[in-house]
Amino acid sequence: MSVLLQDQVICLIGASSGIGAAIAHALYRHGGKVAIGARRLNKLTELVQECTQKYPDSNGSLFPLECDVTSRESVQNFCEQTCKHFDVCSIDTVINCAGVMYFTKMKNAVMDQWDQTIDVNCRGATNCMGAVLPQMVQAKKGKVISITSDAGVRDFPNLAVYCASKRFVETLTEITRRELVGTGVTLHTIQPGDVKGTELIMKNTDMEAAETMGVSIGKPVGEGFTREQLLDPSDVADAVLTILKAPPHVAINSILIEPRDQE
Numbered sequence: 001m002s003v004l005l006q007d008q009v010i011c012l013i014g015a016s017s018g019i020g021a022a023i024a025h026a027l028y029r030h031g032g033k034v035a036i037g038a039r040r041l042n043k044l045t046e047l048v049q050e051c052t053q054k055y056p057d058s059n060g061s062l063f064p065l066e067c068d069v070t071s072r073e074s075v076q077n078f079c080e081q082t083c084k085h086f087d088v089c090s091i092d093t094v095i096n097c098a099g100v101m102y103f104t105k106m107k108n109a110v111m112d113q114w115d116q117t118i119d120v121n122c123r124g125a126t127n128c129m130g131a132v133l134p135q136m137v138q139a140k141k142g143k144v145i146s147i148t149s150d151a152g153v154r155d156f157p158n159l160a161v162y163c164a165s166k167r168f169v170e171t172l173t174e175i176t177r178r179e180l181v182g183t184g185v186t187l188h189t190i191q192p193g194d195v196k197g198t199e200l201i202m203k204n205t206d207m208e209a210a211e212t213m214g215v216s217i218g219k220p221v222g223e224g225f226t227r228e229q230l231l232d233p234s235d236v237a238d239a240v241l242t243i244l245k246a247p248p249h250v251a252i253n254s255i256l257i258e259p260r261d262q263e
């Protein structure tokens with residue numbers, strides 16, 4: 001039984017599938033008190049059952065609660081309910097894993113998908129920071145971890161809005177991190193390359209963009225890719241643990257993690 005995260009209160013948003021679900025497994029396994037949020041409450045409830053069955057010796061705790069990261073009220077309510085549930089004044093760590101990605105060619109103007117990308121990926125990030133930073137600064141401790149992407153530091157064709165949204169979070173994080181130096185509050189990004197088996201590209205509709213990229217519409221990430229070797233969601237969960245395990249005088253600000261053979 002691991003006690004690495006014992007008494008750590010963690011909010012994890014975007015936990016209902018893919019990378020977020022893998023992070024929930026890891027946090028629970030290591031004894032964290034974890035509020036898991038997303039829009040699909042049924043998936044969160046299933047996740048609780050899965051984790052409690054898989055790690056019967058864990059002394060962790062999972063608290064599933066609906067959360068829409070695009071809504072300021074919803075994120076604030078999620079964080080307040082977490083504090084109430086675990087009886088604390090401030091959250092130790094917020095992990096924002098909520099995200100959407102659409103391959104689109106700019107000339108095809110799939111503007112609803114662009115709007116959603118900006119709402120979830122950018123506004124989601126500011127909503128998470130706004131909901132916790134004041135209390136964290138007062139408590140003189142806290143971590144904000146955003147799952148961005150290698151698209152936050154590299155340019156990929158047919159992903160202009162997505163890359164820009166991830167770069168927004170990188171810049172937001174870096175400037176906030178520097179602003180909060182000395183307060184005890186730290187901000188981190190994890191920048192994964194392709195991670196297999198997640199639902200991220202299932203709702204894509206721009207066939208032309210998808211074909212150019214060699215990805216299959218309606219399939220989980222990795223299915224139909226020519227390159228077989230991809231990251232596993234648990235690799236990203238391990239990167240989260242690396243940040244959380246660092247000694248108090250160390251801040252692992254960013255982790256760029258890609259499949260070994262990704263160009």
Ligand SMILES: NC(=O)C1=CN([C@@H]2O[C@H](COP(=O)(O)OP(=O)(O)OC[C@H]3O[C@@H](n4cnc5c(N)ncnc54)[C@H](OP(=O)(O)O)[C@@H]3O)[C@@H](O)[C@H]2O)C=CC1
Pocket residue numbers: 013014015016017018019020037038039040041043067068069070097098099100101120147148149150191192193194195196198199200201221
């Ligand atoms: N898979 C990959 O190759 C990579 C993924 N990433 C990033 O990792 C993160 C997770 O993606 P991944 O696991 O792959 O994809 P999934 O589609 O499997 O997971 C996305 C998660 O985001 C949640 N989400 C989406 N919209 C909202 C919303 N409005 N409010 C709250 N939660 C929301 C979903 O929950 P629900 O629908 O229930 O609300 C789900 O839990 C994303 O930020 C993505 O950009 C980064 C690099 C590589």
Ligand SMILES: CC(=O)[C@H](N)C(=O)O
Pocket residue numbers: 101148149150151156159192193194195200
């Ligand atoms: C740019 C990418 O495709 C990256 N793997 C991601 O999903 O964010």
